[in-house]
Amino acid sequence: GDIAELTAIARPDYGLITNIGRAHLQGFGSLEGVRRTKGELYDHVRAAGGALFLHTDDDTLVAMAEGMDYVSYGTSPAATVQGRLSPQQDSPYLSFDLVDGMNGKRVTTRLVGDYNLPNALAAVAAGRFFDVPDEAIVGALASYKPGNNRSQWMETERGNSLIVDAYNANPVSMRAALDNFDTIRTDKTPVLILGDMNELGAESAAEHAALLRRIREGRSNRVLLCGPCLMAMEQDFPEGAMGFADHVALAHYLEEHPIHDSLILLKGSHGIHLENIIPLC
Structure with missing residues (x-):
């Protein structure tokens, strides 16, 4: 209601x-x-x-x-606003082609993750409907830089490339973030810092177990997990993964064991407060 x-x-x-x-x-x-x-x-x-x-x-x-x-x-040709992902480039940012009415106009955003394509196309559709000129739409998408802990890319003082997606997390968005993370081309060491997915009710244990299985399938050999839901499954952690009861304990660890020259994905539900870890990355 x-x-x-x-x-x-x-x-x-x-x-x-x-x-x-x-x-x-x-x-x-x-x-x-x-x-x-x-x-x-x-x-x-x-x-x-x-x-x-x-x-x-x-x-x-x-x-x-x-x-x-x-x-x-x-992405269907039948869509009023049709877009398709640009060919793989050496960039973490979403890039796509508008293939209707703009002769394949390429749009390069500052959003991390191909999973943001439908969001960008939704903005194009709404803009066009309300008579915003195409060039203004494309310019706005290209210039928008997220600052809300969603799909953010940051270069840190410790030489890390940091993907901050710590505003929220659920099973769908977590898998999308991990799938995208595994496609990023880099010579840096991949590191996962993941928090609980809150508000899953009776499905919580099964969904967190599925998350641990997905982590094992990925390329990261350094994994830091945070939150009571994940800690309850510590016996099932991937080999070498470390667990922390909350962001305070995780922060203490990172202060003593700083991460350098790595590609880091920072993602969890807002209630886990992983945004507090950003200065330590």
Whole structure:
């Protein structure tokens, strides 16, 4: 009912849901609960006769939008705003080509992670709909530099390249971040500093176990894990991984064992407060 309450206040004419994933399950109970609650936005827009900005690569969102007016974005040629990832380059940043109406115009962002492509295309779709010129849209995407602990790239005084994605974490975003991390070309040592994924309710143990399995599949041989959910599974840690009860204990360790000349992924739920570790990276 939270989103229904907000739509009753704001009465939006348009709606955009970026995705539906396994987040906040403790409150919503299940993935279906997440879908139903986010769908309250679509319900309001449908009743108001409004329109959606719809990610047509997402079958769940497409099914939820049945019978509604929408502006589509995605990688399919059928999308109103179509984009595709640029060929692999020696850069950690998202780069993509707009392949409709701009003759393959390339957009290079300051966002880390190919998983941000749908977010960027959503911005293009909304901008165009509200008559923002294409060049202004592309310029805004290229110049935006995140400063909110999401998809940030930082070069630190210790010679580290640091990916800061510590504002939030859930099973979908964690896997996307790890998949992207494994594709980054670098001569630096890969290091994972990961925190708990909070608010997963009854699914927490299974999802954290899946995270540990995914870590074993990756390329990092130095892994630092933080938080009570992960520490409860310490016996199942990948070989060589170290665990810390909280960010304070982790900070003490990093003060005594500083990391140098490495590529670091820093990711966890906001409640684990890994942002406090940034000055030690």
